[in-house]
Amino acid sequence: MYESFYGxxxxxxxxxxxxxxxxxxxxxxxALAKLRYTVKExxxxxxxxxxxxCGKTMLIRSLIDHLGPHAAIATINNTRVTGEQLLRLICAExxxxxxxxPDKASILTALRRFAIEQHHKGQTVTVVIDxxxxxxxxxxxxxxxxTNLENQTHKLIQLLILGQPELAEVLRHPRLGPLTQRIxxxxxxxxxxxxxxxxxxxxxxxxxxxxxxxxxxxxxALEIIYRRSKGVPRVVNLIADNALLVGFTQQARLIDSKMxxxxxxxxxxxxxxxxxxxxxxxxxx
Ligand SMILES: Nc1ncnc2c1ncn2[C@@H]1O[C@H](COP(=O)(O)OP(=O)(O)O)[C@@H](O)[C@H]1O
Ligand SMILES: [Mg+2]
Numbered sequence: 001m002y003e004s005f006y007g008x009x010x011x012x013x014x015x016x017x018x019x020x021x022x023x024x025x026x027x028x029x030x031a032l033a034k035l036r037y038t039v040k041e042x043x044x045x046x047x048x049x050x051x052x053x054c055g056k057t058m059l060i061r062s063l064i065d066h067l068g069p070h071a072a073i074a075t076i077n078n079t080r081v082t083g084e085q086l087l088r089l090i091c092a093e094x095x096x097x098x099x100x101x102p103d104k105a106s107i108l109t110a111l112r113r114f115a116i117e118q119h120h121k122g123q124t125v126t127v128v129i130d131x132x133x134x135x136x137x138x139x140x141x142x143x144x145x146x147t148n149l150e151n152q153t154h155k156l157i158q159l160l161i162l163g164q165p166e167l168a169e170v171l172r173h174p175r176l177g178p179l180t181q182r183i184x185x186x187x188x189x190x191x192x193x194x195x196x197x198x199x200x201x202x203x204x205x206x207x208x209x210x211x212x213x214x215x216x217x218x219x220x221a222l223e224i225i226y227r228r229s230k231g232v233p234r235v236v237n238l239i240a241d242n243a244l245l246v247g248f249t250q251q252a253r254l255i256d257s258k259m260x261x262x263x264x265x266x267x268x269x270x271x272x273x274x275x276x277x278x279x280x281x282x283x284x285x
Pocket of ligand 1: 014015016017018021022023024025028050051052053054055056057058059233234237
């Protein structure tokens, strides 16, 4: 709506994991490096935890982008499944042919065959589990069996597990010891500091603009956004997007604290339940 007034090619604060906007903060860069290293060096398992809205799914999109279109990656977002359903989902993501009504053994055989084939081509197979805190213990155990596939030197299937902080609790289950002992890389995403948030917002404004951005936020405006969002990127995006809308209706090139406050008061009630839920998670998680 305000895009053409501010000279944006695309909306700067859309809440989608668009790699065009991937902001390489220290923690996101480090987490991405861990994922890339695990895949490239065939290290087996990597684990990333992080609060809601802090960039886990964005990391996965960036990784997929880095690995290129030919990499064999199965990304699983639906984690409310049984172990066997999970294996089927992985096969479907990898576009493997399965016999009609396959049993578990034939699913595992298909996966194994594919992994070996990829290995001979110098490729690996990567399985990504997003929102893994919801995965059943039994499904985690199936995943461990997958990572058991190895030749003398390397794992044939790389497993990247991402989830909310309570995932750490889930993984403490005694039956998952054999899995957690194999985690080669671990990272955690925190909300941004106020300084990081200011850089993040400036970066997104530049990335969205045709030339240089012709809108900016005052220091006081950033202060309020930070206080309200606590530095969680998803919430920062929501507030900044609404603040630009308020700025546009006033034909303003500089977004001040009053406009941000107005955006929060007038435009965000519809998001309020989400915000409250988020704040609770942040306070107790
Ligand atoms: N490093 C980042 N660079 C750019 N945008 C980000 C970054 N991290 C998070 N975001 C933004 O915040 C939104 C929410 O992040 P997301 O990855 O969905 O969080 P999570 O999966 O941890 O709940 C994303 O859609 C994206 O727009
Ligand atoms: Mg996510």
